[in-house]
Amino acid sequence: MEFGTMDIAAIRSGLAAKEFSAREVAEQSLARIDAVDGTVNAFLEVTPEAALAKADEVDAAIAAGAFDELGPLAGVPVAFKDNMNLAGTHTACASHMLENYVSPYTATCVQRAIDAGALPLGKLNMDEFAFGSTTESSAFGTTKNPWDTSRVPGGSSGGSAAAVAAGMATVTLGSDTGGSIRQPGSFCGVVAVKPTYGVVSRYGVVAFGSSLDQVGPFARSVHDAALALNAISGRDERDCTSQDVTIDFTRGLDAGVSGMKIGIVPEFMDAAGLTSEVKHAIEGAAEKLREMGAEIVEVELPHVRAAISAYYVIAPCEAFSNLSRFDSVRYGFCDPGHKSLAGQYEASRAKGFGPEARRRIMLGSYLLSAGVYDKYYYPAQQVRTLITQDYERAYETVDCILAPVAPQTAFAFGQISDPATMYATDLYTISINIAGNGGMSVPVGLGEDSQMPVGAQLIAPAFHDMNMLRVAAALEEAYGTARVAPDFADVKAGA
Amino acid sequence: MTEHVTEKDVRDIAEYCRIGLADSEIPQMTADLNAIIDELAPITEYDLTGVEPTFHPIGDLSNVMREDVEGQSFTQEEALSNAPAQQDGSFLIPSILGGGEA
Incomplete structure (x- = not known):
């Protein structure tokens, strides 16, 4: 059986009926990575010992008749973006800066997934320090899109999306600072959720933009993504921004969209650069939702035009601050042989960081400098108020927004x-x-020109993530559950 | 393209960021930064009089206090486990007093 291509419910029922063991799930998943990842390059590190040890734990619980006590991810093959600490693994953020770094501790989101029964398969490729939209800036080679290996998987969580699309894992975790979960999810044709900021703890996830970063799951079904969210969300005393959300994200998923109001944003649909195939796909999704009983309403987001510039002020400033910790002394790359500490710093950071990381650090430093701060940084935070108010106003009339x-x-x-x-x-x-x-x-089908997956974006009010999951489940009903990419659907590996 | 930063500015920023750029890298970095800063223009075009800034999406963040009780933390060995250089239980760095590279 190809467990990585199965959903959580199928794994769960198979384990419960003793049709297979968690150890078989782990062994076969590892064999599939061996067979497939030479082509895709989604994994930077595979962790067979950890996966097999956890599988034996799950099997022991099943043998002891304690299946019901196992968590929602029991026996599910899961992998993590390379910016998430898992004790004993390399957490390199796909950077030479952290190439030899071995995590002495485990991120809360990773720990919660494992505590929920997940079998940890390894660490997934990404743009260096999550700076990018293609995974091309990884210091360890790019990941290929499983739907067409001549194309990018998107980024920065490209490995997380590609691993699920190629059936190498049932669930993966990624992080999203400006689109790094959703965009690769769209490019690779899988379900990809960036929850409201504060739903998932960021403790142990290498920081990029601390006021923007959020962790979320990739899966091939909305239900699986919701189950994963259940496992990893909630208050963590080690992250003061994590909120006490005790939401069952699977609740009401199948309630349908009848009576829901879903917004369409003209500023988005008429934007220059939107390809006709994506526009058509989103319009088609709106039509399907209307047929299912939703009311489609136009909403205005008048300040959204300034979002890119606000982001490219705020994010580099926060990155500049966060990346100052890489000092070549406590951990990270060190260029040896310097007689002065300043010389060691400068050489180590120049050689350890790739071009995009260096650009963003430099940009952030400039934007926070005296005089420049008042021209860009402070106004960017004011614009953030306006954009937030735009959304709040929109949510007075709609439950959810549909966009590319x-x-x-x-x-x-x-x-x-x-x-x-x-x-x-x-x-x-x-x-x-x-x-x-x-x-x-x-996923809402393939683009009419490129024949590549198109994702519809659903956007929900803060801490009402259920709204978007419910609409997503309706679209999944209409378009079918996300498939393993065709070239990898029939690959058989191992026992 | 407007010249927001000169090559001299870029050298100064690099020094401040502790990133040792080679002379040959300065022109490209200068061009890249100027192109990016050009794209930030919309930020400067709004009338933002009286608009309060939002520095964080969760507005009512407050310090989290806990009882001052001993918890689990890294051992010295764990804390040093990723150090590029160590000596006698400490991080080892080049001398910071005198004798340095110019």
């Missing part, structure tokens, strides 16, 4: 190389991080 995730489907490697052009592709995802709302991508 990205202006285009997955593009070819190297197609966009200019940083400013690349940043502009984040138009649809960024304002949600600025406002702190929840947003997610759900």
Whole structure:
């Protein structure tokens, strides 16, 4: 059996009926990674010992008749973005800076997944320090899109999306600062959820933009993503921004959209750069929702135009601050042989960080400097107020907003190389991080021109993530559950 | 493209960030930063008089206090486990007093 291509319910019922053991799930998942990942390159590190040890624990509980006490992810093959600490693994953020770093501790989101019974398969590729939208800036080679290996998987959580799309894991975790969960989810045709800021603890996840970062799951079904969210969400005393949410994210998932009001934003749908195939796909999704009984309403977000510039002020400033911790002394890359500490700092940070990381650090430093701060940083935080108010006003009339995730489907490697052009592709995802709302991508078929997956973005008011999950479940009903990418659907590996 | 930063500015920023850019990298970094800063223009075009800033999406953040009781933390060995250089239970760095590179 190909467990990585199964959903949580199928694994759970198979384990309960003793059709297979958790150990078989782990062994077969590892064999599939062996067979498939040479092509996809989603994994930076595979952790067979940890997966098998956890599987034996799950099997022991089943043998002892304690199946019902196992968590919602019991025996589920799961993998984690490389910016999440798991004790004893490398947590490199796909950077030479942390190439040899071995985590002495475990992130809360990772620990909660494992406590819920997940079998940890390993760590997943990403853009270096999550700076990027293609996974091309990984210091360890890019990940390929399983739907077409000549195209990018999106980013920064490209490995997390590709692993699920290629059937190497049932659930993966990623992080989203400006679209880094939703955009690769769209490009790889899987369900990808960035919950409201504060739903999941960020403790142990290497910080990029601390007021924007949020952890969330990838899966091939909305229900699986909701189960994963149940496992990882909630208050953590080690992250003061984590909130005491005791939401069952699977509740009401199948309630349908009849009577719901769903917003469409003209500023998004008429934006320059939106490809016709993505526009058509989103319009088609709106039509399907209307047929299912939802009311589609136009809503205005008048300040959303400024979101990209606000983001590219706030995020680099926070990154500049967060990345100052890499000092070549306590951990991280050190260029040896310098006679002065300053010389060691400068050489280590120049060689340890890749070009995009260096650019963002430099940009953040400039934007926070005297005089410049008042021109960009403070106004960016004022614009954040306006964008947040725009969304609050929209939510007075709608329960959820439907939008594109990205202006285009997955593009070819190297197609966009200019940083400013690349940043502009984040138009649809960024304002949600600025406002702190929840947003997610759900597959709505293939683009008519590219024949690559298109994701519809659903955006919900803060801490009403259920709204978007419910609409996503309705779209899933209409379009079918996300598939393993065709080239990998029939790959058989192991026993 | 407007020149927001000069090559001299970029050298100063690099020094402040402790990133040792080679001379050959300065022109490209200068061009990249100017292009990106150009794109930030919309931020400067709004009338923001009287608009309060939002520095964080969770507005009512407060310090979290706990009882001052001993908890689990890293051992010295764990804290040093990723150090590029260590000696006698401490992080080892180049001398910071005198004898340095210019």
